[in-house]
Amino acid sequence: AAQCLGELYRQFGRRITSGLLETTIIAAKLMKFNEEFVRQEALLLLQNALEGSGGSAAASAYSEAFRLIMRFAIVDKSFVVRIAGARCLKAFAHIGGPCLGVGELDNSATHCVKAIEDPIASVRDAFAEALGSLLALGMNPQAQVQPKGKGPFPPAKKLEGGLQRHLALPFTRANGAKSKNMRVNLTLSWVYFLQAIRLKYFHPDSELQDYALQVMDMLRADIFVDSHALACVLYILRIGVTDQMTEPTQRSFLVFLGKQLQAVDASPFMKIAALRTLSYTLKTLGEVPSEFKEVLDSTVVAAVSHSSQLVRIEAALTLRALAEVDPTCVSGLITYGVTTLNALRENVSFEKGSSLMVELDSLHGQATVVAALIFISPKLPLGYPARLPKLVLEVSKKMLTESSRNTLAATVEKEAGWLLLSSLLASMPKEELEDQVFDILSLWATLFSGNAEHIIKQHGDLTSKI
Known part of the structure; x- marks a missing residue:
C-alpha cells in the first residue's frame, strides 16, 4: 500500500x-x-x-x-x-x-x-x-x-x-x-x-575558479596533509571543477592556476595540486594557449627551482605534459635545461650557505625536467632532436666524473647525473648509444672496484652511495 x-x-x-x-x-x-x-x-x-x-x-x-x-x-x-x-x-x-x-x-x-x-x-x-x-x-x-x-x-x-x-x-x-x-x-x-x-542552479563556469581556490586551501596546513588528502583534493579539482568548464574557461583557468604558483603563502602541497591540475587541464584542452605561454616562465619554470623536492618533481612532470600537448617545444626546453645545468654546475663551485642550497635545488630541478623530457621524447609524434642523446650523455658524464669538491654539492650532482643517465638508457633506442657503450659502463667502475668489506668499513652506511 x-x-x-x-x-x-x-x-x-x-x-x-x-x-x-x-x-x-x-x-x-x-x-x-x-x-x-x-x-x-x-x-x-x-x-x-x-x-x-x-x-x-x-x-x-x-x-x-x-x-x-x-x-x-x-x-x-x-x-x-x-x-x-x-x-x-x-x-x-x-x-x-x-x-x-x-x-x-x-x-x-x-x-x-x-x-x-x-x-x-x-x-x-x-x-x-x-x-x-x-x-x-x-x-x-x-x-x-x-x-x-x-x-x-x-x-x-x-x-x-x-x-x-x-x-x-x-x-x-x-x-x-x-x-x-x-x-x-x-x-x-x-x-x-x-x-x-x-x-x-546554472551558475557560470567561471565561478568554479573561486571554489577551486577554497578546495586547494584545504592543503594549506602541511602538518595535516598526506598523499591521501592530496588525492582527494585532486579528484575534486578534476571532476568538480575542470571537467565542468567550457574550453574558454579552461584557458583562463590555466593562467589562474599559474598565479597560485606565485602566491607567497601557498604551501608546497597547494602548489603540487595546482601543477597536477595544470597538467590535467592541458591534456584536456589538447593545446597550450598563448595566454598561458606568456606566464609559463614565471610560474611552472620558476617552480622547477622550488625548495621542496616534491614541487620540483611535479613541475618537471607538468613540463612533460606540456611537451606531450605541444611537441614543438621539446627541443627548446631540453636545450634550455642543459645550458642551465652547465651554468649551475659552475655556480655551485663558488656558492656557500643558503645560496648554495638555492643553486642545488635549481640543479636538481633542471635535471629532473631534462630527464622527464628525455623519457617522453621518443613517444612524441615529432620524435626527438638528433643531437639529444649525445648532448645529455655528455652532461651526465661530467656530473658523475667531474663533480664538485663540496660533499653536499657532489652528492646532488651525482644524483642528477644518474637520473639523466637512467632516463637516457630507459628511453633511447640502443642504436643511439652503441658507440658510447664502453664509456657508459666505465661510469660504474669506481663504484664496484676494490674490496667490498673494506668499503663497508670505510663508509659505514652505504645508503647515500647506493
Whole structure:
C-alpha cells in the first residue's frame, strides 16, 4: 500500500498536494513498526511524496516531514533506514527546502557531517550526497521555496560560511582510523555540491575558479596533509571543477592556476595540486594557449627551482605534459635545461650557505625536467632532436666524473647525473648509444672496484652511495 501511494505521488504529486500532511502522518505511524523494511518503505513513501509535491503543499506538511526525518529517520538503528532518511533530506533540497530556514539547513548539514563517520559505506555515501545538495541549496537563496499557508516563514538567506564549516574544516581536522573514509565522503560532497551549482542552479563556469581556490586551501596546513588528502583534493579539482568548464574557461583557468604558483603563502602541497591540475587541464584542452605561454616562465619554470623536492618533481612532470600537448617545444626546453645545468654546475663551485642550497635545488630541478623530457621524447609524434642523446650523455658524464669538491654539492650532482643517465638508457633506442657503450659502463667502475668489506668499513652506511 505504501509503495502504491508513493508511486501515485511520484506521478501525480502536484495534483494531490492537499494529502501530503496526512501522508506524512501515515509515514510517522509506519516508523513505529519494529520491522526495518516497513520503516524503510515509510521513508521511501515520504521521499516520493516530497519529490512529487515539488514544494507546493502546505507548510505544516513540510514541517512535519522534516521533523520526522531529523528526529527518527537519520538516527535509526537500521542502516537501510538511515540511508532512506538521507535520501529524504536530499529530496528536501531538490524541491527547494520548503519551510527550511538557514538554521534548519545548517542543522541538517551538521547531522550529515556526523553521519559521514558511519561505519557502513553505503550510509556514508548517501549522506555525502545529501550534504552536497543541502549546501548547494543554502548557497542559492533565490531557489529556496516559500511554502503555502499562514506565516511567518523564515526568510530565504544564503548559508554564510557553510562550505568552510561543513566541508573544509571537517576535511582538515579528520584524523585517526576513520580519517580516510571521512575525507573520501567529504570529497564526494564537494563534487555533488559543485555539480549542483552548475547543473541545477546554472551558475557560470567561471565561478568554479573561486571554489577551486577554497578546495586547494584545504592543503594549506602541511602538518595535516598526506598523499591521501592530496588525492582527494585532486579528484575534486578534476571532476568538480575542470571537467565542468567550457574550453574558454579552461584557458583562463590555466593562467589562474599559474598565479597560485606565485602566491607567497601557498604551501608546497597547494602548489603540487595546482601543477597536477595544470597538467590535467592541458591534456584536456589538447593545446597550450598563448595566454598561458606568456606566464609559463614565471610560474611552472620558476617552480622547477622550488625548495621542496616534491614541487620540483611535479613541475618537471607538468613540463612533460606540456611537451606531450605541444611537441614543438621539446627541443627548446631540453636545450634550455642543459645550458642551465652547465651554468649551475659552475655556480655551485663558488656558492656557500643558503645560496648554495638555492643553486642545488635549481640543479636538481633542471635535471629532473631534462630527464622527464628525455623519457617522453621518443613517444612524441615529432620524435626527438638528433643531437639529444649525445648532448645529455655528455652532461651526465661530467656530473658523475667531474663533480664538485663540496660533499653536499657532489652528492646532488651525482644524483642528477644518474637520473639523466637512467632516463637516457630507459628511453633511447640502443642504436643511439652503441658507440658510447664502453664509456657508459666505465661510469660504474669506481663504484664496484676494490674490496667490498673494506668499503663497508670505510663508509659505514652505504645508503647515500647506493
